[in-house]
Amino acid sequence: MAILVKDIFKKFGDFVAVDHVSFEVQEGELVALLGPSGCGKSTILRIIAGLETPDSGEIYLTGKQVTTLSPQKRKVGFVFQHYALFKHMTAEKNIAFGMEIQKKSKAEIQEKVHALIDLVKLQGYEKHYPDQLSGGQRQRVALARALATEPKVLLLDEPFGALDAKVRDNLAQWLRDFHQKSKVTAIFVTHDQNEAIEISDKIIVIRQGKVEQVGSAREVYEYPRSKFVASFIGQVNVMDAVISQNRIQIKDTDHVVENTSNDSLDEGDVVLLVRPEEIMLTPEKQQPNDLPILIRQIHYRGSHYEIDCELNGLNIKVIENKVDLNKEQWRENQQAHMHFKSFRIFDAEEGHERVHEKLKEAGYIE
Amino acid sequence: MKEQPGQIRIFRKKHYLGKYILITLVVAWFLVLTMLPVYGVIEGTFKNGWHIFITSLVTPASKHAFLLTFWITVGTIILNTVFGVILAIVLVKQKFKGKLLFEGFVDLPFAVSPVVAGFMFIVLFGPKGWIGNWFEMHQIKIVYAFPGMMIATLFVTLPFVAREVIPVLREFGLQQEEAAYILGASKWQTFWKVTVPSIKWGLAYGVTLTIARSIGEFGAVLVVSGSIINKTQTATLHIHQEFTDFNYAGAFSAAVVLAVSSFLILTMMQFVYKRKRS
Secondary structure, three states, X not given: OOEEEEXXXXXXXXXXXXXXXXXXXXXXXXXXXXXXXXXXXXXXXXXXXXXXXXXXXXXXXXXXXOOOOOHHHOOEEEEOOOOOOOOOXXXXXXXXXXXXXXXXXXXXXXXXXXXXXXXXXXXXXXXXXXXXXXXXXXXXXXXXXXXXXXXXXXXXXXXXXXXXXXXXXXXXXXXXXXXXXXXXXXXXXXXXXXXXXXXXXXXXXXXXXXXXXXEOHHHHHHOOOOHHHHHHOOOXXXXXXXXXXXXXXXXXXXXXXXXXXXXXXXXXXXXXEEOHHHEEEEOOOOOOOOEEEEEEEEEEOOOEEEEEEEEOOEEEEEEEEOXXXXXXXXXXXXXXXXXXXXXXXXXXXXXXXXXXXXXXXXXXXX | OOOOHHHHHHHHHHHHHHHHHXXXXXXXXXXXXXXXXXXXXXHHHHOOOHHHHHHHHOOHHHHHHHHHHHHHHHHHHHHHHHHHHHHHHHHHHOOOOOHHHHHHHHOHHHHOOHHHHHHHXXXXXXXXXXXXXHHHHOOXXXXXOHHHHHHHHHHXXXXXXXXXXXXXXXXXOOHHHHHHHHOOXXXXXXXXXXXXXXXXXXXXXXXXXXXXXHHHOOHHHHHHHOOOOOOOOOHHHHHHHHHHOOOHHHHHHHHHHHHHHHHHHHHHHHHHHHHHHX
16 A cells, blocks of 8 residues: 555644545555645645644555654655746756755766656756746646656645646646556645546545545546535536435425435435436426426537526526537527436435535535 | 827827926936035045055054954854844744744834944943943953944844845745755755755845945944044044044045945945846
């Protein structure tokens, strides 16, 4: 096991930043720590690197206890969101820094710097200072610098957070490819669910200093363990519902959704979560429990259409692929029917409104 | 509404008039306050020829005064650079109670009149002062001697290095140092290889200001030194002495030397300031 985080707890004043967090990272895995800003994910990364000391708990790197070890001795690579390049050094001097500290021979350093410049595709920029480089180029230098000392573990703190979309996608793809080839164990912190889904082998969802769920991108998306995870990863429609006699009734309507699973459901209040792509729209009622809705707006999104619908005053978002969508079929202010291809039910202890508020706080809906 | 070309021209003419009035005012002000006095000093020095200029500079009192100013300046540069950097690091990076108040006190030497400062040191380090008393018992002279003059100069130049380094250090932040630690550099290595190169131009500017002030300091040093010829007289005190003794040739000559050194420092300041900003 490359990284073991065991029951880490950290407070800043009265604020609990990391609340008894434990997880493992296997050798060669690329793991995303995903969560809204201020959830403690960066603090966890900094604790692994030795830049912060936990109040309690233990960190193991490649089987060794490193909890009290200084960052100098942990042999990790760290990439900062804002690059943290040495401004008074050229790109190649930045990359060579760690090896010079290790007192490697000049020839060895030169060879390695050359190889790393090739690896991050910065040929011709060796003598440039950080302020002569673009954001993407600076982050490449930072990556090369972190890799130069051949760390056992690579830690990346929002590595693409400060970059434009296009540059970010490029660099994310590069990281993915690089990881495929090198199989270096890596953790990267992100608040961007798409980034986490695209790049990582495993996603650790963090919320308010706690681990909410651990799993592959597919597991986390398809089988979210909580409302928070379901709402945070991907878009989702949230509806209050009540269960009685193994039937799910959407509140304030007389619409009933059949329980399609084999399990019988406990009676009581629940929230129903349906992803926009799990809703099918039809012009006519096709099944007895299809819900009549009103199409409000149709947005063109390039690869797909987003359709805002209304169900008894509740906004419902639907995504239809361009292939599925007979464009002539839908107009704004048109009546239609919807059918849930699949959905999830969560206990309603926090209620629909509060889920919305939480997501608002986290900046995921307006 | 689109502006007519004519209107623009009228507007510009008015604009130019204001501009010329302002420029004339500034140049006149500058001439009266700086260029005329400099001209006066140079003219006064050389109207009797080079010979007088040289002979009045090589008198024992004059040579001693310049040498003393030199050593005080060297001492101040070394001590205030080291202490100023430490002060800046403490104020930027450490958290402690009363830090804000303390930070305000760093500027105290700017606010206190040098003569008052000198007087404070006489009270404190004089033979009857409570620190001076201890030194007196151990036969170490502080006031009316070199150590007192050093202390007075250190006091008046205290804020320069710290004030220039603090903002640079703040902007520099912590991340580059953290990056260095993770790459295996010790705190000491990080300080010399990462921190110092990043603050060097701010530091250089602070040092230049310190030099200028050390050479030019008069009030505080006058009070603590007692201005004893050939003993505790610095270049500025020497000029004052010559002037009060009606030895204008000597005063002029020494003043020219200080004026030239000021010019050199000014040039250095401009150079360093440009580097600092880039």
